[in-house]
Amino acid sequence: MGVTRQDTTAGGEGTVPPGGRLHPVADTLGYLAGRWRVERTVYDLSQDRNGTFSGTACFTRREQPATGLLHAERGEFTWGGVTRPASREHLFEPAGDGAAFVRFADGRPFHLLDLRGGHCLADHPCAEDVYRGEFSVLTADRWRVVWTVRGPAKDLRLVSVHHRI
Known part of the structure; x- marks a missing residue:
């Protein structure tokens, strides 16, 4: 049911709890749903460089045009010693049986995102690159996502840890 290996690339924050148990x-x-603090490290593996994002993610209820959540992430991204504002948004819709x-x-x-077992893998092709996400619910108030991006244009690893505010 759970992932048993540890991933300490997020400064230990993203490690699986003792015993490898995840939180279904x-x-x-x-x-x-709610507000989360987000800490992310972005590794450019092809250039041996990294950057960081620090901010908040708000998942707020949507009524129209469809039910679900609006995910709005806001913060600062530091890359190459330069810090800039950064943001993104996603829509999360019910997919039946507790998934999104x-x-x-x-x-x-x-x-698709299904956290009912505490863990989910997701793939997304983007042009010639492939994004692979690994989502892990660590506790009732902490979850992690690791995106690995591989292809001719990118060789990245993004490790994000979310803490409920």
């Missing part, structure tokens, strides 16, 4: 949730959208379907802000499909 009954309803993905219900779990995500994630879309980009413009409505294009992104991936």
Whole structure:
């Protein structure tokens, strides 16, 4: 049911709890709803460089045009010693049985997200690159996502840890 290996690339914050146990949730959208502090490290593996993002992610209820959540992330991204404002948005829609379907802000499909077992893998092709996400619910108030991006244009690893505010 759970991932047993440890991933300490986020400064230890993203490690799986002792015993490798993850935290299953009954309803993905219900779990995500609310406000989260986000700490992210972005590794460019092809250039042996990294950057950081620090900010908040708010998952707020949507009523129209469809039910679900609006994910709005805001913060600062530091790369090469330069810090700039950064933001992004996604739409999270009910996918039945407690799972969610994630879309980009413009409505294009992104991936399915099912946290009922405490863990989910998701793939997303983007041009010739492939994004692979690994989502882990660590506690009732902490979850992690690791995106690995591989292809001719990118060789990245993004490790994000979310703490409920």
